[in-house]
Amino acid sequence: MPLAATMLLFGVISLLTLIPAHACPSVCRCFADVPSVHCNRPTLDHIPQGIPNTTTTLQMKGTRLVSVRQGDLSGLPLLRTLYLYDNQVHTIQVGAFDNNPNIQSLAVSNNNISEVSPGVFRGLNSLRELDMRANKITSIPAGVFNGLPSLRVVRLLGNRVKTMSVGAFSNLSATILYSLESNRIERIANGVFGGPQGATTMMLNNNNISLIEPGALSSFVRMTRLWINGNRISTLQGVFTGLREMTQIYAQYNSISALTEEDFSGLTKLRELSLNKNKISTIAGRVFGDLSSLQTLYLADNEISDIGNDTFYGLFNLRYLYMSGNKLETVAGGNIWPNVSKSEWIYSSANKLTTVPREALANMSSLRSLVLSDNPIVYVGPDAFGPQLTEVKLQNTKLRIIDGAAFNSSPQVNRLTLSNNHLQYLPETVFQPLTYYGDHETLDLAGNPWVCDCQLAGYYAWLKTKGWAIPSLYCTSPPSLAGQSLRRLANNSLNCSCEAVESPRIDTAGSTTWAAAGDEAILRCKVNACPDAAVLWTAARGISLTSQSEFPNMYVQADGTLVIPAVTPGDAGRYTCMAVNAFGTAEAEIRLEVTVGPTGQAVGIHTFNHPVWIFAAVHVLVFYWYISGVDI
Structure with missing residues (x-):
């Protein structure tokens, strides 16, 4: 160049x-x-x-x-x-x-x-x-976004928006995201989001929304994700109308008290629904009936005390169910749980369950993880868990009795937490069905008041055959063995102060069988056993309790007596006392009837050994007790 x-x-x-x-x-x-x-x-x-x-x-x-x-x-x-x-x-x-x-x-x-x-x-x-x-920004007036045909993302989070006028966000067919969280919005009225709307994601969380008018979001025919959590919404009626493409809804931390059958109608593609931290106490009929694609359902920290036969109808593909922090006392079997038979994880900690709901879990063939910690559970019965289960968490309960056959139907359990309960011994056969034994994180038995006496002798013998694969227990009593490792004890250390061991025998004499509403009922369960047996009561309403249980309407005394300070008609029915030690189990049944007078005043019959005078209206009634046909 x-x-x-x-x-x-x-x-x-x-x-x-x-x-x-x-x-x-x-x-x-x-x-x-x-x-x-x-x-x-x-x-x-x-x-x-x-x-x-x-x-x-x-x-x-x-x-x-x-x-x-x-x-x-x-x-x-x-x-x-x-x-x-x-x-x-x-x-x-x-x-x-x-x-x-x-x-x-x-x-x-x-x-x-x-x-x-x-x-x-x-x-x-x-x-x-x-x-x-x-x-x-405190308000969004109508028409402010007119003439923006290419707008795809609107971010208005963290302002002070309180009101949005009808027409504020109309005709934004190209928009894919609205980010309106962390404002002060109080209401979503019809027409605020006038059609057509193209957004697939809407974030309205952490506002002060008390009402989303029915149909207010219906223009979002492509919406797949909606955040309305952290508001003051009390009802979901009409909120999801027309949102047939929805796959994720987050509505936790609101004030929703009831779910109705129409709330989730048509949401056949929904995969995740979060309703944690509301005030839900009522779930009507087949409320989830259209949610055939739902995989994760969060219902934790509500006020749910009952699950009906149709509550989970339609949830045929549910994998994760979170029910922790509710008020469930019992979970029946029947037609409830087959609807969620594919569930793999159930979290139901911090409820009021007193036993493992064996019948309810029987048909859950895919269940792998079951979390029941922080419930007042006192008893785990035989064959309590399903065949595919690999994880069971039962820490921080009132667990006093675990049956030797508890895991017979669940040999694949390889993560088991039984820490911080009231267990004093373990049956010899309790862990024999399990095919995997791991370290302390896999089998956690810490924090129980282990009594190192003859009741642990069978388990001790089995433990010695497993080497170091199973973590040892540390004795709480007797004082001479406190703090010592069970595995390291001498073979002759586990003794009871009995001339001969004796399986339990129960005497219920003197129990109340009839009571007037409002009166005290005393159900006796006198147990003879050596060593001492644990006493478990199952009440008419299905709850189980021991002397460590804390229920406001009934309690078990240290001698095994069940006391109901003021009976109600709902307390009538069958009561079962079960006494258990390492050498046997005994059961006895008592039926309690509760009477209410025709004028609303309670009248009833108690167990007395003298004439009973009952006054009702102006009549005087005299009842005499008979024993073997002899007038007393």
């Missing part, structure tokens, strides 16, 4: 390189490769003039900029990205973007904007993403 041509080319390249540098305002930094301009000087209080007209990205961050005026951005026809975050902007004039039709991304977050006027986004036909988070 001739020298003259080479020099000319070098001069042109130099000129092109220097133009942006010379045209760059002194308070900014200009970059030719994007091309972009950063004007981040803390003392800057206006948009500088003289920015190169080839600029596609302009950033002003951490300055004293207070307003964006009409004409401030003139001469920047190629501007595509405008970042004005972390400033002090409180005003954007209508017409400020008239000369910037190519802006696709506008961020004015973390400023002091309190009002957004209709027309403020005029001319932004190419705008795709709007970020106005963390300002002080």
Whole structure:
């Protein structure tokens, strides 16, 4: 190449390189490769003039900029990205973007904007993403987003928005995300989101919403994810009307008290539903009947005390069920649980369950993890768990008795937590069916008051055959063995103060069989056994309790007597006393009848050994007791 041509080319390249540098305002930094301009000087209080007209990205961050005026951005026809975050902007004039039709991304977050006027986004036909988070906006007027056919993302989180006018977000068919969380919105009225709407994700969480009017979201025919958690919503009626593409709904931390059969109608594609931390006490009929695709259901920390036969109808593909922190006392079998027979994980800790619901779990052939910790469970019976179960958590309960055949039907359990209960011994055969034995994290037996006497002799002999695969127990009593490892004890250390061991025998004499509503009922369970037996009562309403149980309406005394301080008609029925030690089990049944007088005054018959005088209205009735036909 001739020298003259080479020099000319070098001069042109130099000129092109220097133009942006010379045209760059002194308070900014200009970059030719994007091309972009950063004007981040803390003392800057206006948009500088003289920015190169080839600029596609302009950033002003951490300055004293207070307003964006009409004409401030003139001469920047190629501007595509405008970042004005972390400033002090409180005003954007209508017409400020008239000369910037190519802006696709506008961020004015973390400023002091309190009002957004209709027309403020005029001319932004190419705008795709709007970020106005963390300002002080209090309301969204109608029409403010009109004329934005390309808008896909709206971020208004962290403002002070309280009201949204009808038509505030109408005709945004290209939008895919609304981020309106952490505002002060009180109500979603019909027409606020006028159709057509294209959004697939809506975030309305952490507001003050008390009502979403029925059909208010029905324009979102493509919506798949909805966050309405952290509000004050009390009903879901009509909230999900028309949202047939929905796959995820998060409605936890609200004030919902009841679920009705229409609430989730048509949501056949829903896979995850979160209703934790509400006040749900009533679940009507087949409320989940259309949710055939649901895989995860969160109902934890509500006030659910009963599950009906149809409650889980339709949940044929449910895998995870969270029911912890409710008020369940019993879980019946029957037709309830076959509806969720594919569930693999059930979390039902911190309820009021007193036994492992064996019948309810019988048909759950896919269940792998069962969490029942922090319930007042006192008893685990034979064959309590299903065949596929691999994890059982029963820590922090009132567990006093575990049957030797508890795991006979669940040999695959390899993670078992029985810590911090009231177990005093383990049956010799309790862990024999299990095919896997691991370390302390796999089998946790700590925190129980283990009594190292003859009742642990059988388990001790079995434990010695397993080497170190099973963690040892540490004796709580007798005092001579306290703190010692069971595995390290001598073979002759486990003794009872009995001349001969004796399986339990029960005497219920003197128990109340008839009682007037409001009166005290005493059900006796006198046990003869050596060593002493654990006494377990099963009440007419299905709960089980021992002397360690804490129920407000009934309690078991240290001698095994069940006391009901003030009976109600609901207390009538069959009561079973079971006494258990390592050498046997005995059961006895008592029937309690509760009577109420025709005028509403309670009358009843008690166990007395003398004439009983009962006064009702103006009549005097005299009852005599007979024993073997002899008048007493």
